Amino acid sequence: MESLDAEARRTALTEVLAAQGFVAVADASARLGVSEVTVRADLTVLAARGVVRRVHGGAVAAGSVREAPVEATAERDAELKRAIGGAAARLVRNGSSVMLDVGSTTHAVAAALVARTDLGDVVVITNGLQIAQTLEAAIPRFTVIVTGGSLRPLQHSLVDSIALDTLRGLHADLAILGCTGIADDRVTNVNLPEAAVKRAMIAASSSRVLVADSSKFGRRDLSAVAPLAAFGTVVTAGPEADAVTVPFATRLVIAA
Template sequence: MAEDLSYRDVPAEPASTEERGRLPSHLRHARILDQLSLAGTISVTGLAAELGVSDMTIRRDLLEMEREGKLVRVHGGAMLADAPVPVAMDSEEPRFDARLRRGSDAKSAIAAYAANLIVGYRAVALDVGTTTYLMAGHLREVPHLKLFTNSLRVSALLDGGGPEIYVAGGRVRPEEMSVWGPTAIAQFEKLWFDVAVLGTSGITAEGFFDYSFEDTDMKRVYLRRSGLRILLCDSAKFQRMSLVQVGSFTDINMLITDAEPPPRIAAALAAARVDVRIAPPAASR
């Protein structure tokens, strides 16, 4: 579990008598940057031993330097702060078939990994989207599942299979084949799911996004009414946003992706205590 990166974990304690004779803070900061430029990453314990101060002093140094944008704190240490990575804005939603072909290997790996995780649950809420659709294909022979969805594509895919399928009633968004509206929301708001699996159009350090207001309303129902909340996102969607921010990382428990997130997103996920899982390629399972 990643350490809590909130400011409260670095209390302002007075320096010990031993530490008063050590390097002043500006010189420690310079030494820290020197080490980062050489190694790329540093550890709290290693720096404390080298500079002759406590771990707490180093943590305070790293916190101050992070506030100044000089580094990014990670579990047990820090890494160099990347130059700001631009966020791409997707103003239009691509067609479902086009999205299904885009990054298909990564999405297939994520879908298989996620399906294997949730087979032990009973009441599962499954969002619309291409990766959730691929995941549903792995659940066809799972007899004990009660699967709740607002995706007519998922319902059709699993028709005649093992799971019991429950579809929200409401208005249909034709291209996405998703059901939305006050009737659908009211139906699913009365339920409590063991686990919800959501898709997304992209994520930044601020949270995760979707193209449409309509589907976002149902995603938020799943988030409110589920014990375990899993987000599926292939790495091509890092640093991408679209029309609606669905939520922040504190709204989910787990992210399943195909590659390590970039540092700023990784730090935000760690701060929110999100369990990040990297799905191995399909051939390696």
């Protein structure tokens, strides 16, 4: 591999992208036997040719689904998201601690938690600025902890090392997480840094709830988050909700 010239390397990178949909700089460096600087330069050339699209940590094939702003996704299927949010919020108990990641469906969970006036002494840990602002209305019934981290404008989310380090130092009774795809019994997400935060929340919680409308099933996105079996409960809604299947030990809740 060390003898590959530039065009041969770029062909190899293109083949990996065709097979996997994503190539990480670190993985490509090890695979090709060249430095990460060289891989980044090759990806820059391929991006200029329109073959790839650069993303955090690597590249995806050109034409891959782009991430939409949370304001745009909130408008799509808003009633379904409210139903899912309400059903998930009913799973939270007084005196518990909850991790809540970013997304339009988890934002609906936050709004439903605030609306539960019977709920008190709850700690909510989030990496979402928009979610924290919504939860602020429930203080002092709720304690709201924001992770810190690098700000991503599309989701108003906090990611990368500071967010991950914060989560490693915490533990919650429950994590309520969203996603952008579920296929082959695996949960996936379109954005790499946010997928890393989701994995950290899974590791730092005793139980997990996945909130996703039925359109997410059968779709696979860029980054693997966890096996679907890692979630004790899946809350969904939508026209195809009755066709959703989950692993044997996972409870399926169809919100109405």
